[in-house]
Amino acid sequence: MITALAGGVGAARLLRGLVRIVPPDQVTAVVNTGDDIELHGLHISPDIDTVLYTLAGLSDDERGWGLSGESWVVMDRLAAIGGDSWFRLGDRDLATHLLRTSRLAAGATLSEATAELASALGVVTRVLPMADDPVRTKLTLRNGPEVGFQEYFVGRRHAVAVSSLRFAGAAAARPAPGVLEAIGAATTVVLCPSNPLLSIGPPLAVPGIADALTDRRETVVAVSPIVAGAALKGPADRLLGELGHEVSAVGVARLYAGIAGTLVIDEADAALAGGVRAAGLRCVVAPTIMSDPERAARLARTVLSAAGHPTSEGSHLA
């Protein structure tokens, strides 16, 4: 049993690699919901959908989000009649949001709605929201207001400096049913190469999840989303710097030092292995760029073999 804490695209790609090397139903993804947003009355869970669509083989990997073969009739029309269309929702994608919103309105939990969507999409990997209770990532912009995650990320294209970050609702939230058990029972827990602050931060802020990781820290393996001082995608690099963290795999290691025993860093960062070790983590140096599913599977193999195992094919303990 493998359990992975997951954000969006980077996580989804690693999960797609994982389910190529272990039976898909032996994998549990605990997914960030801090990015969730209510828009036009609809409940949208972007990271859950990215994970589900990717595992279902339906994701648009070129665009980097949403469904392949998507159309945009609703959004184009919404723009034409003066509606808010800054958050682009494809027609096929909208069906997901309608279904989720219907189920929530009928009294289902987000976990239940997610399980039903996974089933409808043929995804046998267990996909759990980190919490059924609402948690919303809020960012205070430097010299600006506090905004919700999607206004920062999509509305302002994360091209604004951030001075602080909080996860509204996290303190009162409980981990969704099965989350703590999945963390406790897994042979390996993976912290996916997602934004440490924006994607892994929210689940860690839900009481109980960080403690569950600390309790089994030696078999928690993280993958650095920072390669050669930059994020492969999104604002993780700038945000780390803006919030006072070192913008490197070492900075990631320090953030994860209490909850992960091992950090996988990219070959490009081999020189940082000492810094990672100095932060208290084992360090595995390996190719981490998941430019295709085969490379993702290779990274997944590295991650699994790194869980307490000193060496394995395709990777080495630095």
Add this chain to the structure above:
Amino acid sequence: MITALAGGVGAARLLRGLVRIVPPDQVTAVVNTGDDIELHGLHISPDIDTVLYTLAGLSDDERGWGLSGESWVVMDRLAAIGGDSWFRLGDRDLATHLLRTSRLAAGATLSEATAELASALGVVTRVLPMADDPVRTKLTLRNGPEVGFQEYFVGRRHAVAVSSLRFAGAAAARPAPGVLEAIGAATTVVLCPSNPLLSIGPPLAVPGIADALTDRRETVVAVSPIVAGAALKGPADRLLGELGHEVSAVGVARLYAGIAGTLVIDEADAALAGGVRAAGLRCVVAPTIMSDPERAARLARTVLSAAGHPTSEGSHLA
């Protein structure tokens, strides 16, 4: 100034006729919202949309509802993933519901959201919901449960007998801003050829509206939606019978006797003119089938000239 109480398709067609013979901005439509439904988290106002789409020249007159040039990507996908797709929402139509729901979620009233939609669609006729407060038509099925309007009308294709009818929320609802003023200030008020019980019944159940009509009954002109004992569209005929009313223009006259001074009935029903008069209304016999916009304009002319005027072209007082 003309004010019309309006349901869906029949009303929309008469309104389209009216705005061909009087300046469109001199017409106010007070539209039934008893059919409104919250579905998938969206607020849907079918009669308002039928009126707006028709006045905007965007309605699909062959299908009888929704927008022309519509596509169905969202609904097809929703059905594919197991969602509720019994209430068909076209892609372009969905944009309307997203915009309305957004505006309501942001604190706008239904009147305000409707005015914004009208403006976006280029409709200069004033379209008012009968009430901003929620009123929901509920039907008790014979030997069955109570269901909402859309479950009766769409879900069961109105092919079930009804034993009673109520308008939940009506007693506590207030007419939307401008409704009573529009009824009071109009030179003529028109009761469109909509279902007397299901489409005109809800506004009449909102306190103040029926009284405002009674106060000016002599210049209120109704058009019978029952022609030769049958409804042109929908279940008005069966429902009248099931609820103990005569299924004819005379039955309609009796329902409207307290609020309308004149009833326009179809040529096919010329023999019923005496019955209409016996119910206390003047009776105008004229062609009422609005098979094209020109015929709708002719009916509109008949209606306006019938308002206290004994005769006019294309119609005669029977």
